[in-house]
Amino acid sequence: MTAPLPKRIIKETERLQSEPVPGISAQPHDDNARYFDVMVEGPGGSCYEDGEFKLELFLPDDYPMCPPRIRFLTRIYHPNIDRLGRICLDVLKNNWSPALQIRTILLSIQALLGAPNPEDPLNEAVAKQWKENQPEAIRTAREWTRLYAKKG
Amino acid sequence: MKFGHEYEQALASEGFPEQWLGSAIDYKYLKKCIKKVHRELEGLGLDKETIHRLSEPLSQPENARRPSIGQHDFYSAEKPHLDSIPEEFTPQLRVLVDSATGVPLDAMLAPATRARLQKLAQSELIAARRQAHLGHHATHEIHEPATMELTKERTNSLTPDAQDAKWITIPLASAKAFFDLLGPKLEELERLREAETGKLELEIADLGAAVENVVEPVKDGFEAKRQVSYRDLYYWREMFRLYLENPIFYSNLEQNAGALTFSEAKSRLEAYDQQLRSTGLLAKMKTPAAKQAAKQFLDLNVDILKIIRFQEMNARAMSKILKKFDKRTHLEGHQFLMDLRTKYPALLPSQPVPGQKPTGGTVGFANSIARDLHAEITSKVLGIVPQIDDWTCPVCYSMAWRPVSLGCCRSLYCIRCIIKLQDDGHARCPTCNADTVTKADGRNIDFEAMDFLEKYFPLETKRRQKENEKADLARSYGEEFVKPGCEVM
Numbered sequence: 001m002t003a004p005l006p007k008r009i010i011k012e013t014e015r016l017q018s019e020p021v022p023g024i025s026a027q028p029h030d031d032n033a034r035y036f037d038v039m040v041e042g043p044g045g046s047c048y049e050d051g052e053f054k055l056e057l058f059l060p061d062d063y064p065m066c067p068p069r070i071r072f073l074t075r076i077y078h079p080n081i082d083r084l085g086r087i088c089l090d091v092l093k094n095n096w097s098p099a100l101q102i103r104t105i106l107l108s109i110q111a112l113l114g115a116p117n118p119e120d121p122l123n124e125a126v127a128k129q130w131k132e133n134q135p136e137a138i139r140t141a142r143e144w145t146r147l148y149a150k151k152g
Numbered sequence: 153m154k155f156g157h158e159y160e161q162a163l164a165s166e167g168f169p170e171q172w173l174g175s176a177i178d179y180k181y182l183k184k185c186i187k188k189v190h191r192e193l194e195g196l197g198l199d200k201e202t203i204h205r206l207s208e209p210l211s212q213p214e215n216a217r218r219p220s221i222g223q224h225d226f227y228s229a230e231k232p233h234l235d236s237i238p239e240e241f242t243p244q245l246r247v248l249v250d251s252a253t254g255v256p257l258d259a260m261l262a263p264a265t266r267a268r269l270q271k272l273a274q275s276e277l278i279a280a281r282r283q284a285h286l287g288h289h290a291t292h293e294i295h296e297p298a299t300m301e302l303t304k305e306r307t308n309s310l311t312p313d314a315q316d317a318k319w320i321t322i323p324l325a326s327a328k329a330f331f332d333l334l335g336p337k338l339e340e341l342e343r344l345r346e347a348e349t350g351k352l353e354l355e356i357a358d359l360g361a362a363v364e365n366v367v368e369p370v371k372d373g374f375e376a377k378r379q380v381s382y383r384d385l386y387y388w389r390e391m392f393r394l395y396l397e398n399p400i401f402y403s404n405l406e407q408n409a410g411a412l413t414f415s416e417a418k419s420r421l422e423a424y425d426q427q428l429r430s431t432g433l434l435a436k437m438k439t440p441a442a443k444q445a446a447k448q449f450l451d452l453n454v455d456i457l458k459i460i461r462f463q464e465m466n467a468r469a470m471s472k473i474l475k476k477f478d479k480r481t482h483l484e485g486h487q488f489l490m491d492l493r494t495k496y497p498a499l500l501p502s503q504p505v506p507g508q509k510p511t512g513g514t515v516g517f518a519n520s521i522a523r524d525l526h527a528e529i530t531s532k533v534l535g536i537v538p539q540i541d542d543w544t545c546p547v548c549y550s551m552a553w554r555p556v557s558l559g560c561c562r563s564l565y566c567i568r569c570i571i572k573l574q575d576d577g578h579a580r581c582p583t584c585n586a587d588t589v590t591k592a593d594g595r596n597i598d599f600e601a602m603d604f605l606e607k608y609f610p611l612e613t614k615r616r617q618k619e620n621e622k623a624d625l626a627r628s629y630g631e632e633f634v635k636p637g638c639e640v641m
Contacts, residue, residue, distance in 0.1 A: 006548065007548065007549055007550050008548050010549070011549045030561070062576070064547060064548075065572060065573070065576045065578070066576075096577070097578075097580070097582040097583070098546070099546040099563075099570075099582035100582075
C-alpha cells in the first residue's frame with residue numbers, strides 16, 4: 001500500500017490512544033499503520049474473567065467499506081471462535097456497517113466473550129460440549145483462560 | 153483549629169465581594185456554640201461518655217421524624233437521641249421514662265444522670281398534666297426552649313419495666329442556638345447561589361450575543377466585514393474547541409463525570425489560559441470587538457471560578473463544623489444536613505453514598521453552580537460557533553461534503569461516500585440500517601446543510617470540494633456528480 005493513510009484511520013487510531021476503552025487496547029504497528037496488536041480483557045463475571053486475550057487486527061484497503069479482519073492469537077475455548085482464532089460474529093461479516101469502528105468491533109468481541117452462542121457455532125466440538133454439559137464447558141474455558149490468557 | 157484559621161484567611165484574602173462575606177459561615181462562632189452545647193449536656197449529667205453509650209446513630213431520617221410504634225423503635229428510642237421536627241429543626245433529646253415516677257428507663261444511666269433526668273421529667277409531667285387540663289396546646293410548645301414536653305404516651309406489654317413508659321423530650325437550648333445560626337446561613341448561601349447564577353447567566357447570554365456578532369460570517373451587504381470575521385471565526389472555533397476538549401467546570405468524561413472541584417477547575421483554567429497564550433489566538437483576533445469578547449469570555453470563567461470557590465469553602469466549613477458538633481456532643485448533627493438536602497435541592501448531589509468511594513467531586517452549592525453554568529456556556533456561547541466534529545461523515549470522518557441526507561435518520565454523509573456504498577452494494581444506511589442507500593440520488597443532497605457548512609466552514613468546504621472534484625473526475629461517475637460546484641467557491 002503506497003496510498004496515504006485515509007483520514008478515517010488516522011482519526012480512529014488517535015482516538016483509540018487518547019480515549020482508550022477500559023479493558024481494551026489496540027496499538028498500530030510502526031511499519032504498518034493498518035495492522036494492530038489488540039488486547040481484550042475477559043469480561044468480569046464470565047468464564048474468561050481475569051484473562052488477557054491477544055488478537056491481531058488488520059484494516060483492508062477498502063476499509064471502512066468492508067470490515068476489519070480480526071483473529072484471536074491467544075488460545076480460547078469458545079463456541080464461536082475456532083482453533084485458528086477466527087471469530088464468528090455477525091458485525092464482522094454480513095452485518096458490518098461502515099459506521100462501525102475498531103472500537104465498537106472490539107467491544108462486540110468482548111461482549112461475545114461474555115455471551116457465547118453455541119446455537120451458531122464455529123467450533124463444533126466446543127459448541128457440542130457447551131450444549132450438552134455446560135458446567136464442564138465453562139470449567140474448561142476457565143482452565144484455558146488460566147493456562148493461556150494469564151495476565152502479565 | 154487549623155481549618156478554622158485557614159478558612160478565615162481564605163475568606164479575607166481572596167477578594168470576595170463584601171456581600172458574599174456576609175453570607176459566609178461563621179466558623180469560629182459556631183465552634184463556640186458547640187462548646188456551649190457541650191456544657192449544657194454536661195449540666196444535664198450527660199457527659200460525652202454517657203451520650204456515647206446511649207445514643208444510637210439514626211440511620212433512617214424517617215425514624216427521626218416521628219417516633220413510630222414498632223417494637224424495634226421502642227428499643228432504639230429507649231436511648232436518648234437527637235430528634236428533629238420536620239419543618240424546623242429543633243434539637244432535643246428524647247428519653248423514655250416511667251410515667252408515674254419519671255425514672256428514665258435505661259439501666260445504663262449513671263445514678264446522677266438518672267436522678268437529674270428524673271427531676272426534669274417529673275416537672276415536665278406536672279406541666280403536661282396541667283396543659284392537658286388547659287387544652288391540647290402541647291404540640292405548639294415543642295419549639296419552646298427550656299420546656300419539656302410529653303410527646304407520646306404508650307405502653308409496651310412485652311416489657312414489664314416499660315408498662316408505664318412515656319416519652320419525654322428535652323429541648324437543648326444551646327444546640328438550638330447552634331442550628332439557628334447555621335440554618336439561615338445556608339438559606340443565605342442558597343440565595344447567593346441563585347442571585348449569582350442568575351447574574352452570570354445574564355452575562356453568558358450577553359457574551360453569546362457578542363460572540364455571535366463577531367463571528368457571524370457573511371452578513372448580507374457587508375462584504376468587508378466578512379473578510380475580517382471570516383478569520384476570526386476560525387480563531388474562535390479553535391478557542392472553543394480547546395475549551396470543549398478540556399472543560400473547566402464540568403467533566404463529561406465517562407470515568408469521572410461531574411462537577412470539578414475548585415482546585416481542579418482552577419488548574420484547568422490556568423492551563424487553558426496558557427494554551428491561548430502559546431497559540432497566540434487572542435493576539436490574532438482581528439477586530440477590536442472580537443478581542444473584547446474574548447476577554448469577556450475569560451473574565452466570565454474567572455467569575456464562575458470565584459463563586460465556586462466561595463461556595464465550596466462554605467460547604468467545607470459546614471461539613472467540618474457538623475462533624476465537630478457530632479464528635480463533641482455525640483448528637484446526630486448530620487441529620488440536620490440530610491433534612492436540608494430536601495429543602496435545598498441544589499445541595500443534593502454532594503454527599504457520596506456511604507460505602508462508595510467518594511468521586512472527588514465538588515460539594516455543596518458549588519456543584520450545581522458548576523453544572524448549570526457549564527450547560528449555559530455550552531449552549532449559549534460555545535454553540536454559536538459550530539465545531540467540525542459535529543459535521544463529519546460517519547464513513548470517512550471528514551466534513552460531510554456535499555452533505556447527503558438519506559432521510560432515514562439524521563446522519564449526514566458525503567455524497568462520495570454514498571456513491572461508494574452504492575458501488576459496493578451496501579443497501580443499508582450505515583448508521584440506522586434502513587434500506588435507503590440504493591434509492592439515494594441527487595435529490596438527497598441536503599441544501600440547507602450545504603449552505604450552513606459553506607458559511608461556517610469556508611476553508612474546509614473549499615478543500616473538500618476540490619477533493620471531490622478530483623475523485624469524481626478520476627472515477628467519472630456521471631454527469632451530475634462531475635459538475636463542479638462552482639457556486640460554492
